[in-house]
Amino acid sequence: MKKWISMLFLCTLFGTLTACSSGDAAEEPEQEQTEASGQESEQNEISGQEPAQTETSTSGQEKADAKESETEPESGEGNQPEGEGSQALVVYFSWSGNTENVANSIAAQTGADMFRIVPSEPYVDDYNELLDIASEEKRNGARPEIADSMEDLGQYDVIYVGFPNWWGDMPMILYSFFDSYDLSGKTVAPFCTSGGSGLSDTVNSIKALEPEAEVLEGLHISGSAASDPDSAVGEWLDRLGL
Numbered sequence: 001m002k003k004w005i006s007m008l009f010l011c012t013l014f015g016t017l018t019a020c021s022s023g024d025a026a027e028e029p030e031q032e033q034t035e036a037s038g039q040e041s042e043q044n045e046i047s048g049q050e051p052a053q054t055e056t057s058t059s060g061q062e063k064a065d066a067k068e069s070e071t072e073p074e075s076g077e078g079n080q081p082e083g084e085g086s087q088a089l090v091v092y093f094s095w096s097g098n099t100e101n102v103a104n105s106i107a108a109q110t111g112a113d114m115f116r117i118v119p120s121e122p123y124v125d126d127y128n129e130l131l132d133i134a135s136e137e138k139r140n141g142a143r144p145e146i147a148d149s150m151e152d153l154g155q156y157d158v159i160y161v162g163f164p165n166w167w168g169d170m171p172m173i174l175y176s177f178f179d180s181y182d183l184s185g186k187t188v189a190p191f192c193t194s195g196g197s198g199l200s201d202t203v204n205s206i207k208a209l210e211p212e213a214e215v216l217e218g219l220h221i222s223g224s225a226a227s228d229p230d231s232a233v234g235e236w237l238d239r240l241g242l
């Protein structure tokens, strides 16, 4: 059984582990295993399998590092949103690539610029270790430092904000993001990938963190469907009128 499901189950059973006590974490749906499409998605799903050794060659952190260096401007002025100077921006964090796939689909369908949230201190490649680290970050209310900062969000009216569900919540680095940027007056469209928890209570959390923003309906795509997100993304964009 997936480790996080086991732990959430224990949390539900005993009701004592504060790290697991928030939101929908206790309402975990059964794990979805049937629709894994592609090796990468299967690896990306937190599963009962041992972290495959191949994970180290295709790990989320390596992808993050690769992406970071791809987006690093030669001037060394810091990672700035990539794109054509659109009025929409996709900001996302992704450890193992699922949320990144959805972010790419949103950008492709909207023409939005992109900014990947990369932690200053890279996360481990081993997901079992990551589960513990993320749990501790949540318990401590950590604010992991973001490696690069964006100079100006002024041109953006719409900001898509994407993240994986970690322990029934946003990863704490998303809280770092919302602490760092004032999105007042902007339209925020959250999206999330997960193993089965859906968005949990993250949309309400974002509303609380950005009370002067208009926070729209969130999109959830399961990790196993994240390799082919275009139609779900398109339907969501249509519903939002964006």
Ligand SMILES: Cc1cc2nc3c(=O)[nH]c(=O)nc-3n(C[C@H](O)[C@H](O)[C@H](O)COP(=O)(O)O)c2cc1C
Pocket (backbone or CB within 6 Å): 004, 025, 044, 045, 046, 060, 093, 094, 095, 096, 097, 098, 099, 100, 127, 130, 131, 132, 134, 135, 163, 164, 165, 166, 167, 168, 169, 193, 194, 195, 196, 197, 198, 222, 223, 226
């Ligand atoms: C630290 C950690 C905690 C997680 N907690 C949950 C959870 O509470 N509920 C859930 O459905 N999935 C959970 N997952 C699974 C991820 O949400 C899912 O695999 C997601 O698609 C990963 O996105 P990424 O590839 O963009 O990192 C967790 C994964 C990690 C690494």
